[in-house]
Amino acid sequence: MPLPRIGVVIVTMGTRPRELEALLASVERQDVPAARVVLVGNATPLTEVTTHATKIPLEENLGCPGGRNVGLELLLESGETDVVIELDDDGLLIADDVFRTVGRLFADDPRLGIVGFRVADEHGHTERRWVPRLRAGDPMRRGPVTAFLGGGHAFSMPMLRQTGLWAGEFFFGHEESDLAWRALDAGWKILYEPALVLQHPKTSPARHAAHYRFTARNRVWLARRRLPAPLIPVYLGVWILLTLVRTRSLAGLKAWWAGFFEGVRTSCGPRKPMRWRTVWRMTRLGRPPIL
Known part of the structure; x- marks a missing residue:
């Protein structure tokens, strides 16, 4: 071949x-x-x-x-x-x-x-x-x-x-x-x-000046575009907790929250959530789409 x-x-x-x-x-x-x-x-x-x-x-x-x-x-x-x-x-x-x-x-x-x-x-x-x-x-x-x-x-x-x-x-x-x-x-x-x-x-990805803002905004957009509705608050809740635990910079946290709310209030583009069988497939592969 x-x-x-x-x-x-x-x-x-x-x-x-x-x-x-x-x-x-x-x-x-x-x-x-x-x-x-x-x-x-x-x-x-x-x-x-x-x-x-x-x-x-x-x-x-x-x-x-x-x-x-x-x-x-x-x-x-x-x-x-x-x-x-x-x-x-x-x-x-x-x-x-x-x-x-x-x-x-x-x-x-x-x-x-x-x-x-x-x-x-x-x-x-x-x-x-x-x-x-x-x-x-x-x-x-x-x-x-x-x-x-x-x-x-x-x-x-x-x-x-x-x-x-x-x-x-x-x-x-x-x-x-x-x-x-x-x-x-x-x-x-x-x-x-x-x-x-x-x-x-x-x-470090944080070398980019807008890292925290884009990371938060795009994570919200990703959830709104691709996740079944019941998983959106779970996914975002998990990442809010992880961010609070991991981020040591006050300026970084401020930029992250600004990006998060930007992701909530702005258009995320067309929504096409994944099927539940894809959720299950990802879970079997070791990474459910809440992490």
Whole structure:
């Protein structure tokens, strides 16, 4: 069986030129070449970037999901690819057979919708928050999951045609959950494959100035868009408690609550709650949609 054609989408704001150059070189080194590589510049002209990739400079910053959607739309319209890999611009592929491995996984299972990579720092360490399951003690445990990391993953193009693309209005935060829940509800599988490694510097999501606001707002939007009505207060109640316990910054808590109420009073976009059988499926996979 021939391997599916691989596309790659990378979004950058032009603030990490050395990391981006190294990432593009690691994409070029793959032993199975990509059919198309798309580099999207979020509010950056990309004039300083030397690459064979298709460059799409955007005049405004559409956020990570919005920028990725620009690249995905190009690949969907071109029909050149069967699978798309998305990578953070400060990530690095340390192996040369990543595209081959991804292609084989999708070729072997037509219902595979998403493959999540293992993210590890330059020392090979994977933080617990980078493991897409509640029992995160063993980052090398492969298997079906209910979530994936936005930094390194692969999508089935047939899945995207069915589920739709990223929730661009989220801008930053929880867009992965929104897409993962849609995929699961449509019957697609999500696989965590630790053999696929994206090297990524150890960072905190709170490095982004609007982290607390977007996290809270988007979590409310996610619940309103995707959860059955009885689970919405349960989900939000759990996360209110967790946030109060975990957040040590008074300024962070203030921004979080501002984002929470913004999520309550503003439009969350179209509501399409998951089916109860999807709730049960996620529960059997170890992560019910209240955590």
